[in-house]
Amino acid sequence: xxxxxxxxxxxxxxxxxxxxxxxxxxxxxxxxxxxxxxxxxxxxxxxxxxxxxxxxxxxxxxxxxxxxxxxxxxxxxxxxxxxxxxxxxxxxxxxxxxxxxxxxxxxxxxxxxxxxxxxxxxxxxxxxxxxxxxxxxxxxxxxxxxxxxxxxxxxxxxxxxxxxxxxxxxxxxxxxxxxxxxxxxxxxxxxxxxxxxxxxxxxxxxxxxxxxxxxxxxxxxxxxxxxxxxxxxxxxxxxxxxxxxxxxxxxxxxxxxxxxxxxxxxxxxxxxxxxx
Amino acid sequence: xxxxxxxxxxxxxxxxxxxxxxxxxxxxxxxxxxxxxxxxxxxxxxxxxxxxxxxxxxxxxxxxxxxxxxxxxxxxxxxxxx
Numbered sequence: 001x002x003x004x005x006x007x008x009x010x011x012x013x014x015x016x017x018x019x020x021x022x023x024x025x026x027x028x029x030x031x032x033x034x035x036x037x038x039x040x041x042x043x044x045x046x047x048x049x050x051x052x053x054x055x056x057x058x059x060x061x062x063x064x065x066x067x068x069x070x071x072x073x074x075x076x077x078x079x080x081x082x083x084x085x086x087x088x089x090x091x092x093x094x095x096x097x098x099x100x101x102x103x104x105x106x107x108x109x110x111x112x113x114x115x116x117x118x119x120x121x122x123x124x125x126x127x128x129x130x131x132x133x134x135x136x137x138x139x140x141x142x143x144x145x146x147x148x149x150x151x152x153x154x155x156x157x158x159x160x161x162x163x164x165x166x167x168x169x170x171x172x173x174x175x176x177x178x179x180x181x182x183x184x185x186x187x188x189x190x191x192x193x194x195x196x197x198x199x200x201x202x203x204x205x206x207x208x209x210x211x212x213x214x215x216x217x218x219x220x221x222x223x224x225x226x227x228x229x230x231x232x233x234x235x236x237x238x239x240x241x242x243x244x245x246x247x248x249x250x251x252x253x254x255x256x257x258x259x260x261x262x263x264x265x266x267x268x269x270x271x272x273x274x275x276x
Numbered sequence: 277x278x279x280x281x282x283x284x285x286x287x288x289x290x291x292x293x294x295x296x297x298x299x300x301x302x303x304x305x306x307x308x309x310x311x312x313x314x315x316x317x318x319x320x321x322x323x324x325x326x327x328x329x330x331x332x333x334x335x336x337x338x339x340x341x342x343x344x345x346x347x348x349x350x351x352x353x354x355x356x357x358x
Contacts, residue, residue: 180319259322263341 013242014096017069020231020239020250026071028133028162029221029267039227042220047075050131053213053271054158056080060128063087063152065117066135070097070110077106085127086112087120118144122152130159137163137192142199146207153274159209162217162269164257165197172196175264180256197268209272221267225258279358285351289328293347296324306348325350334358 017025022043030042031049050072056062058081064072067086074097076082086097094112101110113120118139130149139145149159166172172195175181185192197214204211229251232239236247261267286306294301297316310321325341332354340353 179317255323256319259319259326263322263325263338 012092012246014069014092016239016242016246019235020228021069022071022227024071024075025069027068028224029217030224030227031217032220032223037223039224039231042224042227043071044075046220047072047079050133050160051076051080053160053215053269054129054131056082056129058082061085061126063127063130065130065132065149066138067093067097067112068133069093070100070112072131072133073097073110073112074100074104074106077101077109078104081109083109084111085125086110087115087117088112089114089116118148125152126154126157127152128154128157130157132159132161132163134163136161136200137194140193142195142203143206146203146209150207150209150274156273156275158212158271158273159204160269160271161200161204162267163200164194164221164265164267165200166194167262167264167266168196169198171264180260194265197266197270200268200270204270204272208274210275211270212273213269213271215269215271217267217269218261218265222258222261225254229254229258280355282351282355285354286347288331289347289350289354292327292331293324293350296320296327304347306351307346309345310347311345328354332358 014025017027021027022030022040024040024043026043026047029046030037030039031046032042033045037045054062056076060080060082062076062082062084064076064084064086067073067088070086070093073084073086077084088094091114094114097110097112098107101107118141130153132149136142136145153159166175176193201211232247232250232254239247239250257265290301290304290306293310294304297304297313297320299313310316311318322341325336328350329335334354334357336353336357344350344353
């Protein structure tokens with residue numbers, strides 16, 4: 001499997017995602033505080049959470065790897081005056097982000113590039129912070145990714161990774177080849193490996209980074225997916241008009257994901273820093 | 277609170293499993309292998325387990341969760357945990 005195959009899901013018609021995600025089209029976990037929180041509130045809270053974990057004060061240079069529809073790129077440019085580079089292999093996302101950046105008047109601070117992080121040459125570009133929300137799962141060379149991220153971080157710069165993980169090495173070995181896992185990995189995404197947190201920690205340490213925080217976001221992701229499922233149900237007809245059979249496929253994917261939290265899988269944020 | 281008996285647990289568990297699977301309770305006998313029911317996979321079994329854990333406010337042992345086959349097995353591990 002080559003990494004060129006990894007973007008099939010993300011390159012679907014953007015309108016599909018507009019029908020079940022929040023208004024920013026953030027395709028990763030929100031952060032919930034109270035039972036009445038809406039999806040949009042949870043996603044905004046999560047973006048502020050990421051900014052705090054990275055220690056953003058305003059004006060930093062940030063790289064978002066696997067930027068999706070630009071929710072984090074645009075938010076950090078608008079709310080924290082950051083100069084943000086986004087990178088993603090899914091071509092359809094770039095036009096969409098560029099259009100929004102113009103509308104929000106942050107085009108001068110937003111630069112979105114097509115391609116794979118592993119293959120991108122950053123030259124002498126350096127960043128104060130790097131984010132990877134749900135993207136490292138699609139990258140086969142974990143230690144290579146951490147080493148490269150460290151090499152382009154400025155001293156004292158932070159790396160925020162949030163990822164869905166098998167609960168431990170045993171679950172990884174036991175459930176990595178089940179039907180549900182195959183469906184999510186192969187039919188939906190093309191390639192993905194939900195490594196246990198210990199592997200992520202090890203890759204961060206081996207790259208020379210210091211761990212500054214680990215956060216369990218499993219329950220937040222469960223609630224996020226409940227919101228997405230409700231939206232898929234509400235818009236199933238339109239989703240199927242755009243892509244026949246998509247509503248059912250999405251529902252199955254999201255239900256598989258939500259059945260696993262705590263039993264086989266967890267969702268963690270792992271923050272590390274280029275410092276001793 | 278006195279511990280629930282197996283006879284008290286079985287109807288509740290059957291009802292929860294039927295609801296999660298989208299089947300009438302009459303189609304579920306205690307010994308039936310749940311994964312052999314058409315349209316039922318491990319994902320649905322896990323969802324039933326999660327609902328049961330919430331209902332009884334318990335956390336079943338991992339080994340029990342991944343080993344259980346029937347409603348009867350479920351009742352046994354719930355009884356053991358309560």
